[in-house]
Amino acid sequence: MKKRMHALTTVILISSLFVSACTGGGGTNQGENGDAKTLTMWTWKVAYLPGFEAAAKLYEEKTGIKVKIETFTSDDTYRQEIQAAAKSKTLPDIIHYWSTNRDSLENSILELSDKVSDDMLGKYFGPAMDSIRFSQMQVDNWAANNEATNVQKGLKAGEFYGLPLDIGGFFTFYGNKKLIEQAGLKAEAPQTWEDFVTMIETVQKETSVPGLVFGAKLAGLWENWAGSALQIMLNGPEGYIALLERSAQMNDSKNIKVAGAIGTLAEKGLLMPGILSTDINGADQAFASGKAAFDLGGSFTMSTLPALGMNSEDIITFPIPPLAGSKIKKWATDPFTLTMMSVNKDSKNTDEALDFIKFITADADAAIAFSNGAYSVSALKIGARSAELSPALKAMQQSFATEPGPYSKVLPYIELRGTNKEWEEYFQSIQSVIDNKMTVAAATKRFDQRMKQLQASGK
Structure with a gap:
């Protein structure tokens, strides 16, 4: 797993991407007979697959749009696939990824600050956007750092390229x-x-x-x-x-x-x-x-x-x-964001892909379905509906501080x-x-x- 050694790292590496089976990405899978549209997604987080499938099923019932999933079995393999797909512009419609900027994918994924309302962002646990939204300090540090990538030097404070899917903590x-x-x-x-x-x-x-x-x-x-x-x-x-x-x-x-x-x-x-x-x-x-x-x-x-x-x-x-x-x-426990959901900016289905990542991260039904299937706590504050989580997940979620705690x-x-x-x-x-x-x-x-x-x- 990502390095599970210190809460201080705050940006913990956790992975995932939804992908269509065998569709190199970026395109719509429209059936020859006018079948429903299919979004492509990738993930290497195999343990999350039942959660993703449960949320995708709810989305299809709501919209008629299918989500196909392809998994990669190691962190390194996944990163290599993502980097290669980014260069060749064959990324899937939706990308599930670590909540970090370490791989400089921002040129390949959609910037969301003008596409997501403050009301929606307020539905997440307090710290959920901390490792996703760029701060002025980060921007200033990249500007002064000769080793920062050109992508990093072009980022602006307040921008974010993903929505928080799940949160976690130690202790x-x-x-x-x-x-x-x-x-x-x-x-x-x-x-x-x-x-x-x-x-x-x-x-x-x-x-x-x-x-x-x-x-x-x-x-x-x-x-x-x-x-x-x-x-x-x-x-x-x-x-x-x-x-x-x-x-x-x-x-x-x-x-x-x-x-x-x-x-x-x-x-x-x-x-x-x-x-x-x-x-x-x-x-x-x-x-x-x-x-x-x-x-x-x-x-x-x-x-x-x-x-x-x-x-x-x-x-x-x-x-x-x-x-x-x-x-x-x-x-x-002060939770930190584990993974995020992003959209391929060159996708032919950006509107649908954006709608799906909003659905899986901010719709309570989808969040509960994902959590119970993936055995991971959603970044969404679900209040009394936490009773619908499995007992172990419910206890874990209730131990998370919704606002900054003692740690x-x-x-x-x-x-x-x-x-x-x-x-x-x-x-x-x-x-x-x-x-x-x-x-x-x-x-x-x-x-x-x-x-x-x-x-x-x-x-």
């Missing part, structure tokens, strides 16, 4: 409903971290299935997907900012509880054996195959699990639960985890804690000592 736990109920527990979200530990402990004891898995092979993953949320809830955004700005101590009694959260799981033997050699995909595979009762991931993990053979009805989802005594009692206050400071080298060493210390080769007290003291050393040396 999500997945639970195996069958195993939880087999252990005699209710398959529902724990209220606190301590409740969660008890739940994992009970499930592992009663089912003999290892408790929690995540991609611990990646040193910073725990902090990025769980530790930072626990810290922000425990002491508020300002508490985490103090750590990032080196004005607080990790070993302080107000902060050490967060490292203690993962430490407790390690001490109690509640992590899947071999977790330190497990990457993100391996963790999802272990959970989907019943080798672990719980999995740490992001909202995007939901579309992966059914593709790995897990029944979606056997999954519960919930955000990171707070440590007891936390200032913030419930986590709200957004920390976001400008997150880059300090890369600049201040004590964090890199701390991530490695947490791996040692997971392996029961270092205590939580030793790991947090080492962090504080390195922070002071680096400060003293001006680093």
